[in-house]
Amino acid sequence: MNIPDKVINRLTMYHFILDDIREDEKYISSTKFANLLNIDNSQVRKDLKYIDNQDGYRGKCRVGYEVLKLKNKIEECLGFKKTKDVFIVGAGNLGSALAKYDSFQDYGLNVLAMFDKDPKKIGTVINGKEVFDISRVGNLAQRLGVETAILTVPKEYAQGAANYLAGSGIKYIWNFTTCILDVPKDVKVWNENLIGSFLQFTNGNKEK
Amino acid sequence: MNIPDKVINRLTMYHFILDDIREDEKYISSTKFANLLNIDNSQVRKDLKYIDNQDGYRGKCRVGYEVLKLKNKIEECLGFKKTKDVFIVGAGNLGSALAKYDSFQDYGLNVLAMFDKDPKKIGTVINGKEVFDISRVGNLAQRLGVETAILTVPKEYAQGAANYLAGSGIKYIWNFTTCILDVPKDVKVWNENLIGSFLQFTNGNKEK
Incomplete structure (x- = not known):
């Protein structure tokens, strides 16, 4: 529907x-x-x-x-009951906060693993989710049947990460960065535009 | 306009x-x-x-x-150039991540201070923003002319915090919790509904 x-x-x-x-x-x-x-x-x-x-x-x-x-x-x-498995790409502040955001679980959003390229982060565990080297994302996506990634890397790495994800079989990117991603046609991006959201609020459009 | x-x-x-x-x-x-x-x-x-x-x-x-x-x-x-001063209420994972989210600054959103009721957090400084005792929010809001709060407390404390903010002169609440707030008529709430956003995405409405 x-x-x-x-x-x-x-x-x-x-x-x-x-x-x-x-x-x-x-x-x-x-x-x-x-x-x-x-x-x-x-x-x-x-x-x-x-x-x-x-x-x-x-x-x-x-x-x-x-x-x-x-x-x-x-x-x-x-479809809250249908669990959707996702990866978080970028284990920085926002990525970690989302990994710890328990409401996601209540609504069927299941973070299976996290990815980063920082050796200091790789191998750590955030709220039960292990942080893997980004180079493993394709392999793990295939093995676990994950097609959706939450992108929370710093803006300057966002396009590079998106290219890499697109080449790794990820089909859906929930983009929390302020970079508008240029992706192949078979990859869908949903921009979580926090800036835009705040501006809607402050521009006096209070209904949502 | x-x-x-x-x-x-x-x-x-x-x-x-x-x-x-x-x-x-x-x-x-x-x-x-x-x-x-x-x-x-x-x-x-x-x-x-x-x-x-x-x-x-x-x-x-x-x-x-x-x-x-x-x-x-x-x-x-x-109105990017008109800086809007805000408080973050709730210095947990999400509140801290938003305090460290530098894109806000680029778009005129200036986090002046943070508030919490946890004595372990009060007095700490997150990305240059001091965490104050929530009891000081009214006084500081008045002194600094702040009318907007970003609410990132755990869900179970959200309504209580909103009541407190409404009584402290806060007029606008950007609500990141999954609690729908019951506030006086002169307080405006903007619900940042991450769950709803994800469900829009997964329900196949890709245009945003």
Whole structure:
């Protein structure tokens, strides 16, 4: 199913809210989601229509959505349960922080290993993930069936690393650097543009 | 000027590209931007129309956009030059990584200080930024005129920290936690939803 980006983003946030709800609250209203995210009620209802709406997870008049059913349905719809194995390339500050970011695991993102070219980092273990020499990425990607890399090297090494990853069988790069990567057509890049995100925020576009 | 979020995001990425260009390249075509970002040429031209298009930064037939002028114009338009002072609340892995993320400085985001409640962290200095006791955030926010906080505490402390920040005069929270914050109406939250971002990527929506 083709769900628009912004809807995926909001569905994830509805899930965060559902995950945080007290156990004795069985139902939640669209208004609660709307207020917490500072968006329109109608937007919430529209988003939740992307979730196949049968039985309990359709909102009920005056009662709202069943918390557990809606939560499960979002998980199913967005594939939280299907674990996605990834590598982190660049074991610096940001790479290490992401390796230690336990929420990833909760949402099906499994960091299998890390890579770097710094001999001082190679062989160390960060939150249970070993740091390997970057030269081993192709071999390990093939053996472990990993196609996705999170790129967190310093900007000046980003294009070189991307070339190397593309040549090593990596098909998807989640790019945290401020380098826009020039990659072969069969490699997909998703730019995690933190600068752009902050500028959206400060330019007064508060809805997300 | 009200520029849509996605356009701000892309303008930032055009700037990354311009910043990376060899010094002897004076012009850049919309096709180069389009290819690097895997988007349509027409999208690039539409985005660049948000930049006031006089003189050189209007694309010229067969020649393209003047690199330096376009770069300056994007900087002006998105306010890179206006430094925005921020605090980082939570001096853990992610907070420390963001404090060390030098690209922020290049784009006008200036981390003035960090805050934590862990006595082991208070008083330490991370990339030149001192970690203060969270109880001092209100006083320092007022003295330094800071209204924006980057929130990177563990999820379970996020709501408590947000309450505290709201009571301390912080008006904008850039939220990196997976907790959706319940804040007073005069406080704006921007959720940096890394999980949602990854799910957008893996759900096959590659354009951003």
